[in-house]
Amino acid sequence: MNPDTVILLTGVLCAVACSLLGTFLILRKMAMMTDAISHAILPGLVAGYWIAGGSNLLVGAVGATGAAILTVSLVEALQRTRRVDGGSAMGIVFPAMFALGTILVSRFFADVHLDTDAILYGNIEFSFFERLYIGDRDLGPQSIWVMSVLLVVNVVFLTLFYKELKLTTFDAGLAAAIGFSPAIMHYALMLVLSVTTVGAFTAVGAILVVALVIVPAATAYLLTDRLILMIIGSGAIGAISAITGYWLAIRIDGSVSGGIVTMTGVFFGLALLFSPSQGLVANLRRHRANRRRFALDLLVMHLWTHDRTDEEASESTLGHISAALHWTPEATTSTIRHAIDRDLVIRYEGNLVLTSQGREAASNLLKR
Amino acid sequence: MSILHDLLFDYTLRNVALGSMLLGIVSGVLGSYAVLRGQALLGDALSHAALPGICIAFMLTGVRTPLVLLLGAGIAGWIGTMLLLRIVKDTKLSEDTALGVVLSVFFGVGILLLTIIQHNENANQAGLDKYLFGQAAALVASNVITFAVLGAIALLIVFLFYKEFKLLSFDPDFASSIGLPTRGLDILLTSLLVIAVMIGLQTVGVVLMAAMVIGPGAAARQWTDRLPVMLLLAALFGGLAGVSGAVISVQASRLPTGPMIIVSLTVIVLVSLFFAPQHGIVPDALRHRRDRSSLRAPDQWETVDGGMQ
Numbered sequence: 001m002n003p004d005t006v007i008l009l010t011g012v013l014c015a016v017a018c019s020l021l022g023t024f025l026i027l028r029k030m031a032m033m034t035d036a037i038s039h040a041i042l043p044g045l046v047a048g049y050w051i052a053g054g055s056n057l058l059v060g061a062v063g064a065t066g067a068a069i070l071t072v073s074l075v076e077a078l079q080r081t082r083r084v085d086g087g088s089a090m091g092i093v094f095p096a097m098f099a100l101g102t103i104l105v106s107r108f109f110a111d112v113h114l115d116t117d118a119i120l121y122g123n124i125e126f127s128f129f130e131r132l133y134i135g136d137r138d139l140g141p142q143s144i145w146v147m148s149v150l151l152v153v154n155v156v157f158l159t160l161f162y163k164e165l166k167l168t169t170f171d172a173g174l175a176a177a178i179g180f181s182p183a184i185m186h187y188a189l190m191l192v193l194s195v196t197t198v199g200a201f202t203a204v205g206a207i208l209v210v211a212l213v214i215v216p217a218a219t220a221y222l223l224t225d226r227l228i229l230m231i232i233g234s235g236a237i238g239a240i241s242a243i244t245g246y247w248l249a250i251r252i253d254g255s256v257s258g259g260i261v262t263m264t265g266v267f268f269g270l271a272l273l274f275s276p277s278q279g280l281v282a283n284l285r286r287h288r289a290n291r292r293r294f295a296l297d298l299l300v301m302h303l304w305t306h307d308r309t310d311e312e313a314s315e316s317t318l319g320h321i322s323a324a325l326h327w328t329p330e331a332t333t334s335t336i337r338h339a340i341d342r343d344l345v346i347r348y349e350g351n352l353v354l355t356s357q358g359r360e361a362a363s364n365l366l367k368r
Numbered sequence: 369m370s371i372l373h374d375l376l377f378d379y380t381l382r383n384v385a386l387g388s389m390l391l392g393i394v395s396g397v398l399g400s401y402a403v404l405r406g407q408a409l410l411g412d413a414l415s416h417a418a419l420p421g422i423c424i425a426f427m428l429t430g431v432r433t434p435l436v437l438l439l440g441a442g443i444a445g446w447i448g449t450m451l452l453l454r455i456v457k458d459t460k461l462s463e464d465t466a467l468g469v470v471l472s473v474f475f476g477v478g479i480l481l482l483t484i485i486q487h488n489e490n491a492n493q494a495g496l497d498k499y500l501f502g503q504a505a506a507l508v509a510s511n512v513i514t515f516a517v518l519g520a521i522a523l524l525i526v527f528l529f530y531k532e533f534k535l536l537s538f539d540p541d542f543a544s545s546i547g548l549p550t551r552g553l554d555i556l557l558t559s560l561l562v563i564a565v566m567i568g569l570q571t572v573g574v575v576l577m578a579a580m581v582i583g584p585g586a587a588a589r590q591w592t593d594r595l596p597v598m599l600l601l602a603a604l605f606g607g608l609a610g611v612s613g614a615v616i617s618v619q620a621s622r623l624p625t626g627p628m629i630i631v632s633l634t635v636i637v638l639v640s641l642f643f644a645p646q647h648g649i650v651p652d653a654l655r656h657r658r659d660r661s662s663l664r665a666p667d668q669w670e671t672v673d674g675g676m677q
Contacts, residue, residue: 026461031468032409039575081649083641087408087464088586095579096634099627102501106624207416207479211472218465248480255483261476268469278459 003128006141010127011242011260013147014200015212017154019238021193022217023231027169032087033072033190034213036094037197038206040071042101045198050108057132057142061198068194071097122205124256143203150199157192158231161185166227208257212238215264222271222278237267295335297365298325300344303354304362316351371615380505381618387507387515388610388629391571394519395564396584396606397526397599401557403585404537404595409467410449410558411581414565415574416471417448419478422499422569423485432496435514438566441499445562448474450555475574502573504614504625515567522563525556526599533557534595572626580606583633590644605640609633 001009025031044067045060052059071093078089127143139145158165164185167175172182193213200209220233241263249259273280302325306315314320322332336352339345344358354362374381395411402410421444422437429436448470455466482496498506526533535543536553544550561581568577588601613629642649 026465026468029462029464031462031465035412035468035471078641081641083590083647083649084403084586085406085408087406088403088582091408091412091578091582092586092634092637095576095630098575099579099630099634102624102627103631207472207475210468211476214465214468215473218461218469221461221465222459252480252484253487254480258476258478258480258483261473262480265469265473265477268473272455272459275459280454280458283458 001128001140001144006128006144007124007256008243008246010124010141010143010147010203011246011256012239013144013151014204014208015216015238015242015260016235017147017151017196018200018209018212019216019234020154020158020231021189021196022213022215023220023227023234024165024169024189025193025213026217026221027227028189031214031218032090033075034193034197035210036075036090037068037071037194038201038209040094040097041065041067041194041198041201043067043097043104044070044101045201046101046104046109050104057146057202060202064198064201065194067097068197069191072190072194122201122203122208122257124204124208127203146199147203150196154192154196157188161188165189204257204260208261211261211264212241215261215268216241219264219268219271222268222275225277237264241267292335292338295327295331296339296342296344297361299335299339300354300358300362301365303345303352304359307354307359313351316353318350318352321352371619374618375611375615381614383507383509383512384504384618384625385611385614387512388504388571388614388625389607390512390515390519390610391564391567391580392584392606392608392610392629392633393603394515394522394606395568395577395580396588396602396604397523398557398561398564399581399583399606400585400588400599400602401533401537402561402581403589407463408582408586409464409578410452411561411565412578413452413467413471414445414449414562415569415577416478417474418442418445418565418569419475419499419574420444420481421478422496423478423481426485426496427481434511434570437496437499438514438569441569442562442566444474445565446559449558449562453554453558498573499569500574501624502569502571502576502626504571504629505617507571511570518563518567522560525560529553529556537595572629576626576630579630579633583609583630583637587633587637587640590640590647592646605633605636609636 022031022034025034041064044063044065046063047067048060048063049056051063074093075086075089078084078092079086084092124143127141130142132139132142132145164175164180167180168182168185175182175185197209197213200212204212216237217230217234219237220230224230224233242260245260245263246256247259248254248263249256252259271279274282276282299321302321303316306312309315315324318332318336321327321336322329325332327335336345339352339358340347342357343355344361345352345354347353375385376382399408399411402408418441421440421442423440424444425437425440426432428440452466452470455461455469456463461469485496532543532548532553535548536550536557540550543553564581565577568580572580584602584606585598587605588598591601592598609629609632613632614625616632617623617625617628640648643651645651
């Protein structure tokens with residue numbers, strides 16, 4: 001494999017492994033836990049390197065996973081005291097852990113290879129050169145191995161516990177009543193998330209992990225309501241973001257992890273704007289359609305009230321309708337045009353008169 | 369007394385301590401509202417969202433003047449917040465998902481821009497990435513003056529709108545029912561938080577800013593149930609954390625200032641959580657135990673119980 005393929009493959013593996021988990025995290029309203037974990041593993045990583053006497057994948061990963069589990073436990077312990085809410089608990093724990101990690105780095109590792117910038121945005125560009133050795137044998141790039149294993153672990157976890165995860169996510173009470181412990185699923189998910197975060201963190205940095213877990217899943221959620229489609233869509237969006245993001249980064253000579261996050265953002269933005277059910281454009285159109293329908297209803301009711309009465313002639317002129325319903329002249333003209341298009345009213349000697357269809361519409365409104 | 373002497377007369381330490389203290393006070397007061405309104409992590413999202421603003425401001429102007437870059441940061445952070453509010457209002461995504469999306473995407477775009485700048489103009493870019501981890505130790509008098517002006521504006525507005533913000537925090541429905549423009553007030557209060565973040569980016573950096581927003585308010589909340597007292601205490605705690613972090617980092621060599629401020633703040637938070645007389649965990653447990661012993665069953669009950677055996 002050449003270096004470019006390694007970078008691309010690492011990105012795709014990370015993206016799919018992270019975004020598969022993201023689905024359940026955002027459905028459980030725990031998206032920000034990823035953010036907390038990805039920052040808080042720093043002191044564990046540093047402690048691991050310190051014990052191992054240098055950069056060591058296994059010891060570092062054990063330390064980081066320990067720190068991740070500690071973070072989740074501390075956040076939950078703080079929340080259980082009921083003195084602070086969930087968000088505050090996270091905001092107290094993870095900066096403290098991150099600060100501790102930064103202090104450890106600057107005190108003990110000022111000259112060792114543990115670049116603080118790389119913590120935030122990783123160095124996927126060098127993934128080709130970080131090799132995995134067993135004895136003296138070079139097995140290839142470490143990141144590919146780590147992320148492949150994690151991807152398999154996540155797929156197996158989601159497949160084996162799909163039913164349990166689904167049930168505990170959507171109806172924790174029912175799950176507990178029929179004997180699936182929501183607490184066990186919660187901690188299992190947290191454990192898998194922690195291990196995935198640690199693995200992806202060493203490859204691509206803290207922020208990319210957060211983006212890959214949350215953003216593709218959020219994008220998929222804007223597009224579908226079905227869980228299985230959401231999981232598959234999330235993985236697919238993650239993979240496409242990784243490929244296009246890599247291409248973008250090479251094209252404009254920027255960081256690959258920055259490029260991948262940017263592309264997840266682009267896809268999210270497209271879904272946010274154009275999702276048929278949730279999108280801002282669809283919302284706007286629905287809003288417009290509702291307003292127009294309401295205006296038509298109002299017009300029909302106004303005419304119906306005065307239909308075949310003595311004051312009909314004076315009540316149904318254009319100017320009077322505009323004044324009585326507090327509409328601008330433009331809004332009045334446009335509403336009347338729509339009403340005529342729909343055969344609800346006709347113009348007759350400068351007045352508006354309900355058609356039989358219009359009368360029917362008005363009496364239907366009253367029956368509602 | 370040498371610490372006190374240094375604080376007053378050592379030029380570097382005085383600026384670092386003053387700047388950190390101003391940050392603590394401003395973010396403490398504005399963060400209190402965020403904590404009370406259950407929007408604790410908004411500060412975290414804002415500070416991450418500010419990064420692309422710093423980069424774009426640099427790309428457009430080519431200068432590294434802090435005020436210009438911070439203005440860019442403020443604008444980007446503000447856009448991020450408006451987007452966040454829009455996502456929460458118009459889609460089924462929950463608030464924490466929206467936070468995570470805005471935070472990570474804006475930051476990722478910022479990193480992309482930052483690396484492009486680094487690759488293109490090596491000479492002038494030095495310093496932009498300092499905003500990631502803050503540069504409290506490098507604060508100079510002009511920074512402190514900028515902080516003081518920004519902070520004074522923010523605190524003045526909090527003072528002027530004290531009653532409105534109070535109502536918005538505790539009973540937004542009532543606030544809108546008596547005709548207050550709650551949406552506008554919401555945007556105003558959030559925009560003020562942007563000012564705190566602008567100060568914080570230069571001092572403690574993107575990641576640690578979350579703690580500066582949450583910590584003082586969460587600590588102060590344990591000591592009192594009254595808003596004005598809470599705001600004053602939060603300002604005090606935030607300022608104290610700033611000064612003590614700055615002093616400790618200067619005393620011991622090779623301790624970075626920003627992280628030391630956060631460590632001091634965390635100590636204050638933990639002490640408050642455990643020992644504050646009003647809501648602290650330990651006083652609460654003691655009260656609970658005292659109540660239990662004063663409620664102990666009278667002797668007769670034990671006789672009855674014994675009789676049933």
